[in-house]
Amino acid sequence: xxxxxxxxxxxxxxxxxxxxxxxxxxxxxxxxxxxxxxxxxxxxxxxxxxxxxxxxxxxxxxxxxxxxxxxxxxxxxxxxxxxxxxxxxxxxxxxxxxxxxxxxxxxxxxxxxxxxxxxxxx
Amino acid sequence: xxxxxxxxxxxxxxxxxxxxxxxxxxxxxxxxxxxxxxxxxxxxxxxxxxxxxxxxxxxxxxxxxxxxxxxxxxxxxxxxxxxxxxxxxxxxxxxxxxxxxxxxxxxxxxxxxxxxxxxxxxxxxxxxxxxxxxxxxxxxxxxxxxxxxxxxxxxxxxxxxxxxxxxxxxxxxxxxxxxxxxxxxxxxxxxxxxxxxxxxxxxxxxxxxxxxxxxxxxxxxxxxxxxxxxxxxxxxxxxxxxxxxxxxxxxxxxxxxxxxxxxxxxxxxxxxxxxxxxxxxxxxxxxxxxxxxxxxxxxxxxxxxxxxxxxxxxxxxxxxxxxxxxxxxxxxxxxxxxxxxxxxxxxxxxxxxxxxxxxxxxxxxxxxxxxxxxxxxxxxxxxxxxxxxxxxxxxxxxxxxxxxxxx
Numbered sequence: 001x002x003x004x005x006x007x008x009x010x011x012x013x014x015x016x017x018x019x020x021x022x023x024x025x026x027x028x029x030x031x032x033x034x035x036x037x038x039x040x041x042x043x044x045x046x047x048x049x050x051x052x053x054x055x056x057x058x059x060x061x062x063x064x065x066x067x068x069x070x071x072x073x074x075x076x077x078x079x080x081x082x083x084x085x086x087x088x089x090x091x092x093x094x095x096x097x098x099x100x101x102x103x104x105x106x107x108x109x110x111x112x113x114x115x116x117x118x119x120x121x122x
Numbered sequence: 123x124x125x126x127x128x129x130x131x132x133x134x135x136x137x138x139x140x141x142x143x144x145x146x147x148x149x150x151x152x153x154x155x156x157x158x159x160x161x162x163x164x165x166x167x168x169x170x171x172x173x174x175x176x177x178x179x180x181x182x183x184x185x186x187x188x189x190x191x192x193x194x195x196x197x198x199x200x201x202x203x204x205x206x207x208x209x210x211x212x213x214x215x216x217x218x219x220x221x222x223x224x225x226x227x228x229x230x231x232x233x234x235x236x237x238x239x240x241x242x243x244x245x246x247x248x249x250x251x252x253x254x255x256x257x258x259x260x261x262x263x264x265x266x267x268x269x270x271x272x273x274x275x276x277x278x279x280x281x282x283x284x285x286x287x288x289x290x291x292x293x294x295x296x297x298x299x300x301x302x303x304x305x306x307x308x309x310x311x312x313x314x315x316x317x318x319x320x321x322x323x324x325x326x327x328x329x330x331x332x333x334x335x336x337x338x339x340x341x342x343x344x345x346x347x348x349x350x351x352x353x354x355x356x357x358x359x360x361x362x363x364x365x366x367x368x369x370x371x372x373x374x375x376x377x378x379x380x381x382x383x384x385x386x387x388x389x390x391x392x393x394x395x396x397x398x399x400x401x402x403x404x405x406x407x408x409x410x411x412x413x414x415x416x417x418x419x420x421x422x423x424x425x426x427x428x429x430x431x432x433x434x435x436x437x438x439x440x441x442x443x444x445x446x447x448x449x450x451x452x453x454x455x456x457x458x459x460x461x462x463x464x465x466x467x468x469x470x471x472x473x474x475x476x477x478x479x480x481x482x483x484x485x486x487x488x489x490x491x492x493x494x495x496x497x498x499x500x501x502x503x504x505x506x507x508x509x510x511x512x513x514x515x516x517x518x519x520x521x522x523x524x525x526x527x528x529x
Binding site: 007010011013016017027029030031032033034035036037038054055056057058059061062 | 426427428429430431434435438447448456467468471503504505506507514515
């Protein structure tokens with residue numbers, strides 16, 4: 001049901017945890033639906049230097065969280081803001097249709113973290 | 123990698139002797155038992171023998187056994203067939219909120235046709251209040267349907283007591299005995315049951331065969347229209363190999379029940395004690411007294427982690443179990459059984475069921491007890507809910523799906 005890339009990111013998730021001295025934190029999802037994703041960022045000169053995630057959720061939720069951290073790292077916040085959930089799913093060679101709604105929120109969590117960074121630094 | 127199968131409440135492997143017994147009925151004794159010629163006559167006896175074997179397991183007479191395709195068909199037939207046959211007598215059905223979907227959705231469908239259904243709640247241990255059940259009976263009540271044992275928690279319901287209540291009020295009583303049959307004694311006569319449904323693939327027969335006990339003299343409307351197989355009670359050419367397999371599986375279940383399930387229970391108890399003692403923040407789902415649960419079933423929630431991720435990590439170690447999380451139930455909601463028991467939403471998503479069988483070994487239990495704690499710890503450390511100071515976001519505001527859990 002999951003692609004090899006999903007299983008790779010699920011079984012060896014990249015960038016798990018919380019960035020120390022994070023200057024942006026975003027969280028999306030809720031326990032009812034069974035997925036909660038939390039992204040923490042360290043941004044310097046508008047470039048994402050470090051990003052980590054913590055996720056409560058299924059295989060797809062963990063894999064998309066891991067993938068979004070890989071896609072975001074080193075990007076400017078403007079570049080990161082145009083990353084979509086769809087693009088994250090595509091980078092994983094796709095997700096099962098049932099997972100597209102509930103478990104594919106990682107880009108939203110990233111955007112929330114960037115918003116938080118901007119709020120803190122405006 | 124060694125494979126460990128602990129999902130026997132989902133399905134079981136066909137027993138080798140059962141497979142062997144059914145094989146001649148494909149190419150050699152292939153006849154249609156309804157035919158008068160030699161080919162048909164060759165198989166008639168096999169069906170009647172199987173009927174005896176099923177009757178023996180349920181303690182009824184062979185004439186009260188109807189073969190059909192699966193447990194869901196049996197539940198549909200029993201409930202819809204009763205509703206139609208007794209619609210002049212009343213329109214009220216009593217069932218529970220923890221039934222299998224084959225019962226729940228059948229009742230929901232009948233509600234659309236004007237029937238009224240009472241869904242009895244359960245307490246936090248997943249048990250019924252029989253006073254509430256009795257109080258729910260009205261002069262319009264035509265059917266009580268309560269499962270013999272719950273598939274998710276393994277809870278065993280007091281079917282004999284419910285049978286007495288049904289008898290006292292002269293209400294027909296149906297039980298989905300799919301999970302109980304073959305694991306514990308299912309005596310339909312003693313329990314005063316009018317209809318009981320079993321499924322072959324839960325007890326070592328193949329998928330696609332089931333049976334229903336229908337007490338002699340019980341009026342029921344046909345569900346499957348067509349030929350007059352099964353004394354006009356179930357149309358459709360007999361699934362001869364399946365019927366032969368179900369018969370033998372019932373005989374073996376009866377013969378080995380005490381021995382097998384004493385062994386299985388000891389394994390299950392070891393797994394249960396091991397998990398509860400080695401992993402913090404684990405909740406047992408179901409009756410805390412193991413005597414009130416099927417001897418093979420263990421349902422536990424590992425707080426802070428989601429069931430599907432846990433199953434995927436298990437799977438990488440060759441361990442097959444199941445979960446009540448929304449992701450694995452195929453819907454957007456976690457298990458309705460956990461919901462009915464009032465299990466916390468995060469814990470419901472993390473509910474995990476191990477259902478053992480006589481093929482499991484103590485070494486397998488030891489392996490799981492060794493592999494499980496690091497997997498749980500790893501997922502917890504990945505979870506934003508673990509060691510969290512802020513409150514858990516529970517609401518479904520962001521969720522575009524209409525979700526009962528959120529109501």
